[in-house]
Amino acid sequence: MNEILVWVIKTGFIFGGLVGTAAAMSLAERKFSAWMQYRIGPNRVGPWGLLQPIADGVKFMFKEELIPDGANKWVFQLAPLLAAMPAMMTIAVIPFAGRVELFGQDFGNLSITDLDIGALYVLAIGGLAIYGVILGGWASNSKYSLLGGLRASAQMISYELSLILTILAVIAMTGDLDLRAIVEAQNTGGVWNVLEWNIWYQPLGFMLFVVATFAETNRHPFDFAECEPELVGGFHTEYSAMRFALFFIGEYCAMTVMACLTVTLFLGGPSVPFWAAAPWFVGFAAFLVKAGFFLFLFIWVRWTLPRFRFDQLMHLGWKVFLPLSLLNLLATGVAILFRGGA
């Protein structure tokens, strides 16, 4: 089959899935929060309010867009794109499932591409999300936006270190930077393939990683970028219409990618428990279930826990998380050494 056509189909499928998930998350966030607070939530647009994201999208598109007088127009318009793009780019290397065969056609592995340096690619591109936040805050020419942007970027820098160090421990265990190889090392066949998942070998790393993803995506309880009582809306205070929506799409996409990454690194990706040779669609379904849990966790935590204080966040990041993740890496290294190579 034509290689370019396969690529186009796969890219459309995965990218469409990502944006669709982001839209669904905006509804899920409101629905779950409503249930947790004994409310009903959106229920007017379509059955159970299912068409709410589409209505929101149409509304955002037709709203008037305001650009503040003192804003740096060029950067102001660029920032939301920079915020949304990195998450959409990193989804490209997530291995969703194995070899896909459909209608007698071989589509190759279900991921847009398998890079040799997949893990590094995710870190490098994912680290750029910070520019959207910091530039959006600066270009708005507003105190609240600037402070929100500075806070968010300080937080992202602090927790990115822990995030990278925990990923490094997994990479050291596998001995490969390719996410596909990391997934395959967690499912080498046999009934007890659950026990090969990295979560059993990296329990501390797993916990650090999950908490760091919350900070990295500026989610509750670490959402200082948008402390309502102190900073109004944070870095996107001055944004309106579609550019405002882009920040949110970016945030939900980043959450989706982080959930996928957690599953890939620690929960065996598309590995199905007790069924090592499962067909690709079962593996894909398993992946979606696992990733869905972490997406739910994002919402669950947001509507359960109160927000930290900023100095507590910095304290946690630099004095607890960084030493712990370094320790985790060191322990992993020692374990590899004693087991005789990775």
Next chain:
Amino acid sequence: MANALFYILSVGAILAAAGVIASRNPVMSVLSLLGSFFCIAVIYLLAGFQFLAAIQILVYAGAIMVLFLFVVMLLNLGDPEGEAAREPMFHHGRRAFLAMGTSVAILVAGLVAVLNTSFPAIDPAVAETGNDPVGQLAIAMFGRYSLPFEAASVLLLATTVGIMVLAKRQRTPRTQGERA
């Protein structure tokens, strides 16, 4: 295709680099530098150096430029188009000339060094399938070249300390003057 891309990216990198010094707004300078780094990262990719490209973006774009942006924004909270913009670019004639002369001299020296070095041609097949380039890089960096590697980090540390000393010395009298 690859050749055309290389020339486009090279022009982009040079234009962005020119934008760094031409722009009056320091934030725009930082953004230009970022653009230049990206062009160079893609050039690395074209040459088959995936790891180098990823590190280029991870370290320069993801870490160092964020720090630059931080500093620029914190120092420049007021009007970015204010006093600095009204000052002519070559206000300090002799000093500007000295700085430019030094830069040009370094550039020429670098060009001479590059043109006089014969680089081993890389077989594209080896570059693509070379077994574990990351491992080889690590062994080279922490094995044979560990001393230069450490020396570079000491140099960076010394630079940091030096900048702190210089910045402190320049700022103290000014703040005292403002207070008085």
